[in-house]
Structure formats: structure tokens, C-alpha cells
Amino acid sequence: MAHKEHENGNGYEESKLYRIRHSAAHVMAQAVMDMFPEGEAKIAIGPPIEDGFYYDFDLPRPLTPEDLEVIEEKMRETLSEDHEFKRRELSAEEAREIFKDQPYKQELIDGLESGGVDEHGQPLDEKPVISIYKHDDFVDLCRGPHVKSTKEIDPGAVKLLNVAGAYWRGDEHNPMLQRIYGTAWESQEALERYLDKLEEAKRRDHRKLGQDLDLYSTSPEVGSGLVLWHPKGAMVRHLAEEYCKDEHLAHGYELVYSPHIGKKSLWETSGHLTWYDENMYSPIEIDEEEYFLKPMNCPFHIMIYKNDLHSYRDLPLRWAEWGTVYRYERSGVLHGLMRVRGFTQDDAHIFCSPEQMPEEIDRVLNFCLHILRGFGIQDFHAYLATRDPEKSAGEKERWDNATDALRAALDRAELDYEIDEGGAAFYGPKIDLKMIDALEREWQLSTIQFDFNLPDRFDLVYIGEDGDQHRPYMIHRALLGSMERFVGVLIEHYGGDFPLWLAPVQAVMIPITDRNLPYVKEVAEQLRAAGIRVEVDDSSDRMGAKIRDAEKGKIPYMLVVGDREEEAGTVAPRLRTGEQLDPMSVEDLLDRMLEEIESHQ
């Protein structure tokens, strides 16, 4: 979710835009320094990021929105003048002298000098040269690059966006600094395009559409991060679930159900109370025993497995559950449907033999892509998270096998993916698929994870061909991730214009006069009988107002019926795009709609 520092491999760091933003960050820091008496403002770092830049400050007081205006105005002044950006390389001693009032810069210099870490505290491969850049009267420790002069930046193409808190070096044990986010472009026109894009993103925000389209709400009386699904949102979720469940059954899965709570000892065996304690809610006492709300479904599926002795002939077992879990998430991270405290995963666990594992991985990944395609989702980033030698359960050889299988599956599916080196959980490597929301923030949906831990902890076995006991492989996977997050992503992906098969209301009938109402009701019954979700707008509004309501409700088909249609036994469809179709018979309309509904698979 963090703003990305670099765009991947498209030369952003070499681009003019990168230099413009980097330089704008310096000009902003200069303006902020000027607002405070000598020595009171401390500066940290100020890099370009995707779509803009930021700079972190340690200031004697919080900045206000009015401050931003003042800073922006000062920046424009500087940018309308001609100040050269001058680079100079220097020794650590000299740099320390120049930044003697700047403790954060001192720390940076120490990191650079020791050859240890860069400005984010990340280890460096080689010892860097220490350099400073100066424009006007402002000097910053900086490796560059910058524009040649402030006059290369269009003063009208720079805008400060907001001020936010950020920990020094991204560590919550460090002091919190004030970060000003800004954006800069090559021209005012480009800036305006970007700002329009932000506005458009606000219109697509699932939280706004969730309210406007009456899909869901949350209530302070119920609690943060606990979703109330209204009928229309519940319909979207139901349709998504129904489609997925059918596909699971058609792809070799069986459905299971499990309870919402389990005894303390279960969570001790699973290790959750040791490793996942922070995210679990306080126990409930029942008959002098402690029970915990489940943060995951795995232990229950494992207990189903353990209820029987399994032969290699039984494997693979693929057990799926729409399992509702509860996790404590820190209050500041909750976000609409995307990050909540109670959610339903489309969870499944696959138990298989080591020999079956590569094929199972292949099948899961292909199934996953098939399901996402069914929802019209193609834009995602794939990650392969590999072993962190510092914290990993199970032998290295099994990790290597599993990681190879994951990589092979990604290759066979011809997916572009990034390796998240050492990013695996301690119990096994995984593939993650992350989608982007309206503001290009990434949200993880699909995950396919190996687990080398739970089968050991629960002593899972199957009897092999040789008559001996063997340890099965266990794969966790969720394809949509959670229904909450997935519906959130769907809302933003479609901007509320759900494809016909997912639209909670597929058609609204619009009689032009009350005379037409009996005929309209008859047609609505016909459509309903064919499975179409149709409503009749029998209000006393005029047709124009009814159309307006339907457009605001993003209803795919508006079926206008006046005397002409009634006499001809037709309806006049209008699509939410504004397109008007020629009047057609109910049969033709049904053919068209049913075909459109089927087309998603």
C-alpha cells in the first residue's frame, strides 16, 4: 500500500519527471525551512515517488492546510526564478560540518560513510560517494539527479497534496515526522490531468459507491471493521459466491463447514496463540474452558482430516469453505471493505502427497486465473515469496521443491511475476496475486501458500503404497481472498457498473403513464420467471426522473414502456451507457440479456 518508490524497469529514475520531482522536493524543503527560525526545522529525506514526491520534517509545531498554501506560494516564487542545482562531492567530515544542526542528516552521513545503509536504512552493496546539491540558499545531502535549474520546473505544474505522519526510517520505534506529499509534472496540463484522475478515483471509491448504491454500511454501534451487507451488496456477494462454489465443485473440490470458535488447546497446537496472538480476540469462557474466535480456518480442516485414517489413494483432498474469520487489526489500518476485522475467506486446503504437489500447484494457479477471468479481472501483480533463512520451519529441501513448483506453475501460466526474496511466512513459500484499486493501491486477493508447519504440529499422516506412514503436503489457498475485499475490488474495478450477471438489479421497468402499469407488471413477471432481477418504477415521477434514478442506481437495462410499446407488445430498452435500443419483443430482450449473462464464463 505504500507509494512505490520506483516504477519497475521503465526508466523512471532516469526520466526528466523524476528529476523534476526530486528537485521540487528540495524547493519545498527550502520553503519549509524559511518558515521557521534558524535551527528549529529539521529535515529528513525527500525522495520522488510514483506520481510525485514527499519530504519529511521534524518541526516545532504541526503544519496546517494554510501552511501548505504558504509553502506552495513560496515554491512558486523560487521556481519562477533561475537557480542552478549545483552538485558537489565531499568528505563525510565536511558534510557533517555543513549539516551540523541537522541530526537526521548526521545519521544519514554515518550510514553512507560506514558504507552500510542508504537513506531508508536499507543495506547498500557498495560504499557510496557523498554528495550535496545546492540551489539558491538551500543545501541538501543528496545523490541526485536534479534538473539543471529551478526554471526548468513549471511553477503551475506543482501542487502540495497533504501532510501526514511518518516514522523516521519507517520504524515505529523512531520519532514521528511530518511528511508533506506533493506532486509535480512537466506541465500544468499534465498536473490537471493527474488531479482529474484523482477526482475520478474518488468517484470510483468503493466506500462512496457502497453508500450511493446502498451496498453495505458499517455502524459505530456494531463496531469498526464489521460489515453490514445491505440487500443489494449481499446480492453481489451471493452471486460471486454462488459462481465460485459451483466452479469449485466442478474442479474437484468438496465443501466443508466449521464453527466460528474453537478451544484454546486447538490454537495452542496450531501455534496461533504463540505466533498470531496479537491478531486474536480475547477468549470466551464456556464451562470453565477458554474458546477463541477463529482467525483462520486451517485447524478445523485439519481436524476433519484427522477424523479419518487416510490412504495415498484418498489424496489429493481439496476442501473448501467460505469461512468467516475474525482478526484484530489496528484501528488505523481499517479501510472500507478492503481491510476489516471480520471477513469471509474463500478458503481451501489441499492435502496431497509430495509427488502430487507440482500438479496440484499447477491446477490451483490455473483455477485461480480462471475464476478471476470469470470476474473480468486481468490487472494484477504476481509475487513469488521465497524462504527467509532466518525464520523458516521445515527442511530446506522441501522449501526448494515447493518454491520450484510455484515458479514452474507461474512460468507455465506465462505470468509476469516478481520475486519477493525472503518474503515467505515462516511456514512455507507462496504465490500472491495483488489487484490495484481506484487509487492504484495494491490489495492482495489470491494467495497460494505451502505449509510445512501445521502438518507436523498436528502430526498429519497418510498411509503410502509402501504401507508406511507419510507426511502429506498441505496447501492453503484463497482465490478471491475475502468476500469483503473482493467485492470492494469489484466495485472499484467496474466503478459500480457491475456486469449484467453481477448487477443486483438487472433491469428497471419504466411505465410512461399509469395506463401502462398493468402491461409493465405482466412483462416484469415474464422477466422474473426467466430469472431476471427486475424492478418496476411505479412512482408518479415523469419518465425523465425515472431514468435519472435508474442511471444513478447504475441499473444496466431501463425498459421504457408507453402506449406505443404496449400496443406493439414490445419494450424500449435504454442501456446505462445512454444507448437506446430499438423497441423489441420480450422474447428478444430475454435472449439478449440471457446471452449477456452467460458470456462472463
Place this chain on the structure above:
RNA sequence: GCCGACGUAGCUCAACCCGGCAGAGCAGCCGCCUUGUAAGCGGCAGGUUACGGGUUCAAGUCCCGUCGUCGGCUCCA
């Protein structure tokens, strides 16, 4: 959790800065209109100003706390 902003009718907002009768549009309800592709007309109703405390003759407005939301940070098995 941390930093900052914000919380007024179902929704969007005004009144807040500078304390003095809480107001509009939309939605809702009632009535009239019977309408041809994005708002017909009139009326009615709608509020413990998130919650709790404080200052004051007087608090939506100022102060403190709690809850919630938003933007970031951190976190995200």
C-alpha cells in the same frame, strides 16, 4: 497503535473563525399532474448538532475525554 484533519436530518452541505431561536437542496411521506429517454408542481414531516464532561447568563460554535470516519505511517499468515 502513531501523526494530522474531520464528525450538523437518510444523503450533500450552511450556521463554527468572532458563543445569542439549527437552515437549505435532494431523498421520504401526502396531494395534484399522466407524462416519450438524466430532476413536473405544491404541501408535510424530518435534529439529544457522534457520545460524555467542562467553561459560560447562554455552547452546534470554546476546552478536555471517548467513539467513529478520512489521509498517511507502521502492520498485514
